[in-house]
Amino acid sequence: MDDVxxxxxxxxxxxxxxxxxxxxxxxxxxxxxxxxxxxxxxxxLQCVVPKGEVDATVWEGxxxxxxxxxxxxxxxxxxxxxxxxxVELGMRELEVIGESxxxxxxxxxxxxxxxxxxxxxxxxxxxxxxxxxVRHEVIQAIRDFFxxxxxxxxxxxxxxxxxxxxxxxxxxxxxxxLGKAYLAQTGQLYLxxxxxxxxxxxxxxxxxxxxxxxTRRHLTEFWMVEPEVAWYDSDANMGLQEDFVSYIVQxxxxxxxxxxxxxxxxTAPLEVIQPPFPRISYTDAVAKLQKHGQSIxxxxxxxxxxxxxxxxxxxxxxxxxxxxKEAKAFYMKLNPDDPRTxxxxxxxxxxxxxxxxxxxxxxxxxxxxxxxxxxxxxxxxAYGWYLDLRKYGTFVHSGFGLxxxxxxxxxxxxxxxREAIAFPRQMHRIHP
Amino acid sequence: MDDVxxxxxxxxxxxxxxxxxxxxxxxxxxxxxxxxxxxxxxxxLQCVVPKGEVDATVWEGxxxxxxxxxxxxxxxxxxxxxxxxxVELGMRELEVIGESxxxxxxxxxxxxxxxxxxxxxxxxxxxxxxxxxVRHEVIQAIRDFFxxxxxxxxxxxxxxxxxxxxxxxxxxxxxxxLGKAYLAQTGQLYLxxxxxxxxxxxxxxxxxxxxxxxTRRHLTEFWMVEPEVAWYDSDANMGLQEDFVSYIVQxxxxxxxxxxxxxxxxTAPLEVIQPPFPRISYTDAVAKLQKHGQSIxxxxxxxxxxxxxxxxxxxxxxxxxxxxKEAKAFYMKLNPDDPRTxxxxxxxxxxxxxxxxxxxxxxxxxxxxxxxxxxxxxxxxAYGWYLDLRKYGTFVHSGFGLxxxxxxxxxxxxxxxREAIAFPRQMHRIHP
Numbered sequence: 001m002d003d004v005x006x007x008x009x010x011x012x013x014x015x016x017x018x019x020x021x022x023x024x025x026x027x028x029x030x031x032x033x034x035x036x037x038x039x040x041x042x043x044x045l046q047c048v049v050p051k052g053e054v055d056a057t058v059w060e061g062x063x064x065x066x067x068x069x070x071x072x073x074x075x076x077x078x079x080x081x082x083x084x085x086x087v088e089l090g091m092r093e094l095e096v097i098g099e100s101x102x103x104x105x106x107x108x109x110x111x112x113x114x115x116x117x118x119x120x121x122x123x124x125x126x127x128x129x130x131x132x133x134v135r136h137e138v139i140q141a142i143r144d145f146f147x148x149x150x151x152x153x154x155x156x157x158x159x160x161x162x163x164x165x166x167x168x169x170x171x172x173x174x175x176x177x178l179g180k181a182y183l184a185q186t187g188q189l190y191l192x193x194x195x196x197x198x199x200x201x202x203x204x205x206x207x208x209x210x211x212x213x214x215t216r217r218h219l220t221e222f223w224m225v226e227p228e229v230a231w232y233d234s235d236a237n238m239g240l241q242e243d244f245v246s247y248i249v250q251x252x253x254x255x256x257x258x259x260x261x262x263x264x265x266x267t268a269p270l271e272v273i274q275p276p277f278p279r280i281s282y283t284d285a286v287a288k289l290q291k292h293g294q295s296i297x298x299x300x301x302x303x304x305x306x307x308x309x310x311x312x313x314x315x316x317x318x319x320x321x322x323x324x325k326e327a328k329a330f331y332m333k334l335n336p337d338d339p340r341t342x343x344x345x346x347x348x349x350x351x352x353x354x355x356x357x358x359x360x361x362x363x364x365x366x367x368x369x370x371x372x373x374x375x376x377x378x379x380x381x382a383y384g385w386y387l388d389l390r391k392y393g394t395f396v397h398s399g400f401g402l403x404x405x406x407x408x409x410x411x412x413x414x415x416x417x418r419e420a421i422a423f424p425r426q427m428h429r430i431h432p
Numbered sequence: 433m434d435d436v437x438x439x440x441x442x443x444x445x446x447x448x449x450x451x452x453x454x455x456x457x458x459x460x461x462x463x464x465x466x467x468x469x470x471x472x473x474x475x476x477l478q479c480v481v482p483k484g485e486v487d488a489t490v491w492e493g494x495x496x497x498x499x500x501x502x503x504x505x506x507x508x509x510x511x512x513x514x515x516x517x518x519v520e521l522g523m524r525e526l527e528v529i530g531e532s533x534x535x536x537x538x539x540x541x542x543x544x545x546x547x548x549x550x551x552x553x554x555x556x557x558x559x560x561x562x563x564x565x566v567r568h569e570v571i572q573a574i575r576d577f578f579x580x581x582x583x584x585x586x587x588x589x590x591x592x593x594x595x596x597x598x599x600x601x602x603x604x605x606x607x608x609x610l611g612k613a614y615l616a617q618t619g620q621l622y623l624x625x626x627x628x629x630x631x632x633x634x635x636x637x638x639x640x641x642x643x644x645x646x647t648r649r650h651l652t653e654f655w656m657v658e659p660e661v662a663w664y665d666s667d668a669n670m671g672l673q674e675d676f677v678s679y680i681v682q683x684x685x686x687x688x689x690x691x692x693x694x695x696x697x698x699t700a701p702l703e704v705i706q707p708p709f710p711r712i713s714y715t716d717a718v719a720k721l722q723k724h725g726q727s728i729x730x731x732x733x734x735x736x737x738x739x740x741x742x743x744x745x746x747x748x749x750x751x752x753x754x755x756x757k758e759a760k761a762f763y764m765k766l767n768p769d770d771p772r773t774x775x776x777x778x779x780x781x782x783x784x785x786x787x788x789x790x791x792x793x794x795x796x797x798x799x800x801x802x803x804x805x806x807x808x809x810x811x812x813x814a815y816g817w818y819l820d821l822r823k824y825g826t827f828v829h830s831g832f833g834l835x836x837x838x839x840x841x842x843x844x845x846x847x848x849x850r851e852a853i854a855f856p857r858q859m860h861r862i863h864p
Contacts, residue, residue, distance in 0.1 A: 003668040004661075006631060008582065021663050023628070023825045041631025041662065042582065070825035098796075098826030120625035120817045121824060129629060136585045143575050150440065150474065153568045157855045158590070158638050159603075159653050161863045171591075173603045173615070176644070176859045183605070190855055190864075193552035196455070197561060199438060199473025205638060206590050212608070221591050229436075230473065231453050236435040364530075385552045385864035392553060393455045393502035394530030423589045423622055427608045431593045432622075432817035 007043035010077050010087045018089075019074040021097065023124070024065045034062045036091065038073070041129070046083055047073060047091040054092060061094045068100035068124065084258075119423060120432050130259035131419055134252055135408045141251040142225050142404075145244055146202045151227060154194040156187030156203040161382065169211045171220075183208040188399060189331070189386050191228040192362060195397050196389055202227040212427055216416040217304070217354055219405060221425040228399035234333070234343035234361040237398035238319050241347055241357055242275040244402070245317055249273040252411050265413040269351055272315055279319040282341065285310055301327035302346075304354060311348045317356070321345040330372040332360040345400075353410040359400025366390035440474035442509050442519045450521075451506040452477075453529065455556070456497045466494045468523065470505070473561070478515055479505060479523040486524060493526045500532035500556065516690075551855055552864050562691035563851055566684055567840045573683040574657050574836075577676055578634045583659060586626040588619030588635040593814065601643045603652075615640040620831060621763070621818050623660040624794060627829050628821055634659040644859055647736070648848040649786055651837060653857040660831035666765070666775040666793040669830035670751050673779055673789055674707040676834070677749055681705040684843050697845040701783055704747055711751040714773065717742055733759035734778075736786055743780045749788070753777040762804040764792040777832075785842040791832025798822035 002009070005020045022040035029035070034049040051059050065071065074093035079086060104118050105125065115122050122128055146153070159173070159181040175181035187203035194201040204225040211218060229240065249270050252260070260267055280288075286298050289306055296306055302320065310318060322341040325334065332342035344360035363369040369390055373383055408420035418424040423432065434441070437452045454472035461467070466481040481494050497503065506525035511518060536550050537557065547554050554560055578585070591605070591613040607613035619635035626633040636657040643650060661672065681702050684692070692699055712720075714734075721728050721738055728738055734752065742750060754773040757766065764774035776792035795801040801822055805815055840852035850856040855864065 002581070002632075003671060004663045006582075021827070023827075041584070041627070041629060041633075068825040070827050098822070098824075100824040103824050118817075120622075120820060123626060123629035132586060132626075132630060133584055135587075139585055139587075140575065140579050143572060147572050149434070150438075152473070152565055153571055154564060154854045155567075155571075155638070155655060157653060157857055157862075159640070159857050159862060171605045171607075171613075173605045175603075175862055176642075178860070178862050181603075181862055190552075193864075194555060194564075194854060195473075197473060197555035198564060200434075201473075206587070208591070210608075221589060223587060231436045239435060385550075388552060390530070392530075392532040392535050393500040395453070395455075395502050422586045422626060425589055425591050428610070430589075430591060430607055430610050430613055432625075 007038065007040050007045045007085065010043075010045065010089075011085055013077045014079050014087060015077065017074065017076050017092070019072060019093075021070065021072045024067060024069045024071060024100075026067065027062065027065050029063070034059070036062060036065060036073075038071070039124070043085050045085065045087070045089055046080070047075065047089040049091045058091065058094045061096065062091075064096070066100050066103065067106075068103045068121075069096060070098040070100075071096055116418070116424070116429060117431075123422060126262060128419070130262045131408070131412050131414065132422060133259050134256050134263075134412050135404070135420060137252050137256050138248055138404065138408050138411065139223075141248045142204065142402075145247050146227065149200070151200040151202045152194075152198045154191060154198065154201045154203055155205060156184065156190040156194075158184045158205065158208075160184050169209050171208050171210045185209060186224070186401060187226055188228065188401070191226060191399065192386070192389055192397060195228040195230045195399070196393070196395060199230045200227070214427065215304070216418075217406060219417055219421065219424055219426060222417070222421070223404040224401045225404065226399060226401040228397060230395050230397050232361075232398040233396055234321065234345065234398055237359050237361060237400060238277075238279065238321070238345055239275075241319070241345075241359060241400055242277040242317075245277075245347065245356070245407075246274050248407065249411060260412070263412050263414070265411075269315065270411065273317070277317050277319055277347070278314045279321060279345075280310070281321055282323045285320050288313075299324045299326060307346075307348050307354050308352050311350050311352065311354070315350060317347050317349050319345045319347055328360070330376045330378065331362050331369070333363045334368060347400075349406070349410045351410065351413075353406060356406045356410065357400050357402045359398065361396070361398040364390060364394045364396055366394065438474040439470065439472050439477045439517065442475075442477065442521075443517055445509045446511050446519060447509065449506065449508050449524070451504060451525075453502065453504045456499060456501045456503060456532075458499065459494065459497050461495070466491070468494060468497060468505075470503070471556070475517050477517065477519070477521055478512070479507065479521040481523045490523065490526045493528065494523075496528070498532050498535065499538075500535045500553075501528060502530040502532070503528055548850070548856070548861060549863075555854060558694060560851070562694045563840070563844050563846065564854060565691050566688050566695075566844050567836070567852060569684050569688050570680055570836065570840050570843065571655075573680045574636065574834075577679050578659065581632070583632040583634045584626075584630045586623060586630065586633045586635055587637060588616065588622040588626075590616045590637065590640075592616050601641050603640050603642045617641060618656070618833060619658050620660065620833070623658055623831065624818070624821055624829065627660040627662045627831070628825070628827060631662050632659070646859065648850075649736070649838060651849055651853065651856055651858060654849070654853070655836040656833045657836065658831060658833040660829060662827050662829050664793075664830040665828055666753065666777065666791075666830055669791050669793060669832060670709075670711065670753070670777055671707075673751070673777075673791060673832055674709040674749075677709075677779065677788070677839075678706050680839065681843060692844070695844050695846070697843075701747065702843065705749070709749050709751055709779070710746045711753060711777075712742070713753055714755045717752050720745075731756045731758060739778075739780050739786050740784050743782050743784065743786070747782060749779050749781050751777045751779055760792070762808045762810065763794050763801070765795045766800060779832075781838070781842045783842065783845075785838060788838045788842065789832050789834045791830065793828070793830040796822060796826045796828055798826065
């Protein structure tokens with residue numbers, strides 16, 4: 001299927017002589033035998049070079065190989081139970097394709113700044129490669145989950161005239177003769193229109209926050225998946241979330257075991273991630289936090305520390321639901337049983353990874369929504385089309401957004417979201 | 433699996449009494465029997481209301497239903513071979529959930545401007561829904577194609593300091609204390625770094641062109657998928673492209689027949705889309721165009737008209753390869769057999785849909801690439817990390833970019849890319 005032979009394919013070629021191209025990870029040599037470990041992104045391959053059995057040029061050539069030299073090698077594929085892929089190569093020929101003099105990333109410890117300045121090369125390391133493959137799996141799992149359940153993907157625009165959530169944290173750009181455009185913080189409002197058209201929909205793309213934040217949970221550009229479902233209430237919405245998160249985690253456990261092992265991820269806390277997830281109301285959570293001596297007042301949004309504490313009460317992700325309306329966005333449905341609160345939830349990951357999902361039932365009453373828009377001092381004109389959805393056959397509907405980098409960081413067990421994306425964007429980092 | 437009953441599920445419920453919620457598409461009534469067609473995004477359902485068999489309130493209620501009223505109906509599911517889903521509903525109860533007074537989009541003809549100003553409501557039409565579902569299928573096909581072939585997804589940044597292709601058509605934004613950031617026109621340069629790390633990679637996200645263009649092939653924000661493969665030359669790159677395009681088209685033919693029928697797409701020209709695709713060099717294409725009396729000189733890039741003419745020579749997509757280097761980007765590999773040209777290709781869709789892919793082998797020689805960067809007057813500093821890829825184990829590699837909206841427009845047989853995305857962005861349109 002592939003026009004090029006890859007390391008991953010070698011177990012099918014035992015006994016054959018093959019030629020392949022790859023990069024040198026490392027070499028070691030005694031006086032009589034040398035070992036070259038190659039990598040090509042699909043796997044790692046140990047090549048064995050016995051001095052007495054190869055041409056002198058091959059033996060001399062091996063000695064010149066530096067980390068990340070690209071080479072073409074020819075040799076026999078042999079079964080070797082101790083090797084990761086179950087095979088090794090008896091090298092017979094060696095050709096250097098591209099030299100690599102003083103590759104900047106060495107086995108010694110490097111500082112974070114140095115590593116991120118060399119992110120384009122750092123991605124070649126085993127650890128970073130493993131994280132990228134888990135991310136890849138998480139994202140395909142997300143796509144498959146919704147595809148299998150008949151959600152229609154609807155890509156929402158990134159250049160927007162309307163304002164999604166928090167003004168003041170928006171990137172803006174000039175848009176021809178139409179004034180300013182803003183980089184979307186969410187696709188939700190558009191997606192609500194799509195849900196009325198197509199029933200079950202989702203969008204999945206990069207989103208932006210021009211936040212001056214330096215925490216380990218924030219990026220200025222991150223990927224978010226947002227489903228929106230016609231006729232789902234807040235309760236059904238949480239049901240969808242627990243199915244969804246469990247699906248992603250179990251798929252990674254099933255298909256990315258080698259990567260999680262390489263990352264030394266203890267998978268026991270992930271094995272238990274199965275529906276249902278525990279649920280606690282905001283009000284009960286605050287009471288319990290207060291009982292634990294934490295200084296939080298009813299009405300305030302939960303802070304990172306509060307979230308961490310709540311998460312320690314459970315071994316699964318936990319839903320905290322029905323927050324005070326002041327703490328949440330204008331579009332969330334007022335709780336008919338307690339109009340100080342809205343029908344919403346956050347989902348907090350275990351092990352201190354914090355909020356991975358924010359979701360809510362949406363306000364479906366035209367006049368209530370209009371009043372909320374006015375209360376918040378939002379530009380009414382910009383929301384005319386959004387109000388239309390409540391004017392022409394309004395409908396109960398709910399949805400949520402899951403942050404990909406936080407989810408990947410949690411599954412990989414890495415402390416900072418910046419390693420969960422290939423080229424992270426932070427307030428002090430836009431290069432390379 | 434779903435907490436809510438959808439029209440699509442009804443064929444499994446024949447003989448049962450069900451309750452479901454949906455929107456009114458249309459109604460008609462004789463004196464004694466009324467018909468209500470409902471839609472919920474998963475399908476269409478005809479409800480039959482015989483005056484003599486329902487409560488007077490139901491009969492009166494049906495008369496008040498306007499287009500896009502949201503309703504809850506209860507009734508018996510009956511097999512009906514003439515109905516699209518094979519079932520109809522004998523309505524017994526009716527509850528109006530949300531009224532819909534003077535829905536703006538009526539069966540009469542509307543102008544394009546009017547329809548796009550009401551895009552949030554226009555998406556509810558059968559035609560627009562069908563296009564969205566084909567788009568959805570195209571995108572899942574793209575994801576599955578690469579997943580099945582062991583490509584690793586690597587999301588590349590949208591906020592970039594480096595400049596991808598054409599300066600002057602970039603959207604820019606202030607980026608904290610780091611000066612200007614630009615919205616990416618391609619993920620390719622980053623992806624080349626990822627290909628050295630992971631072998632076979634792809635990115636897939638929105639890209640931006642601040643072009644003052646009003647053609648039917650241009651959007652300012654569009655989705656592009658870009659694979660990049662270590663050790664592929666230009667020839668293997670075209671092989672991948674023909675497999676890829678054929679896979680997408682055949683999958684839509686297999687799984688989206690009802691939608692293509694609704695769009696009145698003649699599928700005969702799509703059935704033949706199978707590898708291999710014809711290939712013609714730029715030089716031969718120009719000679720042939722000249723013979724046909726078209727005024728094109730060797731050295732100039734092909735225009736839309738030239739492309740259309742070339743496409744008429746074939747009934748499949750055609751690769752035009754090895755363009756003059758002046759017509760193409762700096763990173764394309766100089767053709768060793770004719771250094772006036774570069775190892776690249778465009779892929780032109782049949783039926784006048786024009787270029788859907790641009791691809792190339794990349795310049796892998798450090799000094800040649802540096803010379804090209806200087807020749808083009810590009811900022812050398814910004815490309816330091818990109819040059820690193822040729823310094824540390826350089827490698828033959830190739831890749832391409834496929835535009836999603838053009839591909840969807842072609843498969844759907846619609847004349848303009850603006851209908852191939854839910855909320856199109858054009859130089860004069862950023863709302864809703």
